[in-house]
Amino acid sequence: xxxxxxxxxxxxxxxxxxxxxxxxxxxxKKGKQISAKASKNIFFMLSFSNKFADQVRESLVEQCPNGxxxxxxxxxxxxxxxxxxxxxxxxxxxxxxxx
Amino acid sequence: MIKIITLFFLSSCAYLHRxxxxxxxxxxxxxxxxxxxxxxxxxxxIQNVGTIVKEVYKSSASQISKHWxxxxxxxxxxxxxxxxxxxxTFADNILSKIYQICPSGNVTxxxxxxxxxxxxxxxxxxxxVQGFCLKKKTKRKNK
Amino acid sequence: MNKTIIMLLxxxxxxxxxxxxxxxxxxxxxxxxxAGKLIKSKATQWTFLGFVTNTNFxxxxxxxxxAQCPNGDIQGILTRHSTALGFLSWTNKIIMKGLCLNxx
Numbered sequence: 001x002x003x004x005x006x007x008x009x010x011x012x013x014x015x016x017x018x019x020x021x022x023x024x025x026x027x028x029k030k031g032k033q034i035s036a037k038a039s040k041n042i043f044f045m046l047s048f049s050n051k052f053a054d055q056v057r058e059s060l061v062e063q064c065p066n067g068x069x070x071x072x073x074x075x076x077x078x079x080x081x082x083x084x085x086x087x088x089x090x091x092x093x094x095x096x097x098x099x
Numbered sequence: 100m101i102k103i104i105t106l107f108f109l110s111s112c113a114y115l116h117r118x119x120x121x122x123x124x125x126x127x128x129x130x131x132x133x134x135x136x137x138x139x140x141x142x143x144x145i146q147n148v149g150t151i152v153k154e155v156y157k158s159s160a161s162q163i164s165k166h167w168x169x170x171x172x173x174x175x176x177x178x179x180x181x182x183x184x185x186x187x188t189f190a191d192n193i194l195s196k197i198y199q200i201c202p203s204g205n206v207t208x209x210x211x212x213x214x215x216x217x218x219x220x221x222x223x224x225x226x227x228v229q230g231f232c233l234k235k236k237t238k239r240k241n242k
Numbered sequence: 243m244n245k246t247i248i249m250l251l252x253x254x255x256x257x258x259x260x261x262x263x264x265x266x267x268x269x270x271x272x273x274x275x276x277a278g279k280l281i282k283s284k285a286t287q288w289t290f291l292g293f294v295t296n297t298n299f300x301x302x303x304x305x306x307x308x309a310q311c312p313n314g315d316i317q318g319i320l321t322r323h324s325t326a327l328g329f330l331s332w333t334n335k336i337i338m339k340g341l342c343l344n345x346x
Binding site: 116117119121122173174175176177178179180181183184185186187189190191193194195197198202203204205206207209211213224226228233 | 257258259260261262263264265266267268269272273274275276277280291292317318320322324325326327328329330331332334335337339340341
Binding site: 014015016017018020021022023024025026027028073075077094 | 262263265267268269270271292293294295296297300301304307308311313314315316317318319321323334336338340343
């Protein structure tokens with residue numbers, strides 16, 4: 001059992017659940033596809049800040065400094081590695097950079 | 100019976116599950132006309148129904164009903180938001196309704212709310228969408 | 243009476259769905275309903291006791307929607323996230339609907 005758990009932790013394999021999803025309007029001229037991800041590991045179900053979520057938008061802006069980012073799909077996922085002990089919340093955003 | 104009535108009143112609450120706020124646009128020659136669309140259906144919690152049957156009938160047979168409802172609840176496993184509903188498409192025609200209200204497509208300031216009114220064994224599962232339809236200002240004729 | 247209640251519970255336990263979220267996007271480029279065609283895409287993910295390691299079905303729904311309108315804008319996208327509940331398993335669903343505007 002310990003062996004299985006350590007493998008799960010090593011390869012970050014856990015059960016993932018979709019918590020929320022949003023999609024903005026998709027343009028005809030799509031441009032380059034860009035994506036960003038931010039995640040936070042939560043121990044013992046204790047979390048005191050959600051500032052990690054701001055990194056997603058900043059990353060998208062960095063990848064598309066001179067253009068507009070459109071058609072953004074945003075997903076919030078909750079992954080359970082070890083029940084109660086170790087969870088992960090991640091936010092993934094995918095969009096098109098139109099310059 | 101008093102227990103059921105108490106549970107009913109204590110659980111008759113409104114729950115906000117999700118809220119999404121979209122971009123708000125303003126144009127000088129347009130006026131924002133607000134609209135609201137509600138879509139709802141009834142949700143049922145089998146385990147709470149079993150609890151009510153157990154409390155109302157108070158016989159050994161109704162105890163079995165409670166066990167049955169717990170067993171039957173195994174057939175409704177999965178992540179839940181509110182109580183399970185039987186019509187999953189109840190909110191799918193919201194988009195058509197928006198276009199009926201605002202055929203020009205000048206819709207802005209959309210707020211989508213997923214909420215629930217809990218009545219212990221049954222619930223009202225609601226999807227509410229509020230927004231503005233931008234309509235051209237009518238020019239007043241100067242006398 | 244007891245048999246009636248049990249039968250009613252069995253009937254009520256089937257085909258249960260949980261509606262998690264209904265989100266509607268912005269309406270850029272603000273075209274009329276008659277200027278385009280309503281398109282719809284759906285993607286599902288079946289899971290046994292929640293043993294799944296990704297949420298790629300969402301990206302599949304989006305890709306299917308874009309495939310139906312490759313050269314046009316898609317405005318007013320309604321995204322519905324729901325779960326069809328079942329016995330020891332469930333099916334996550336994403337449905338996306340939008341107005342495909344033909345490119346000029």
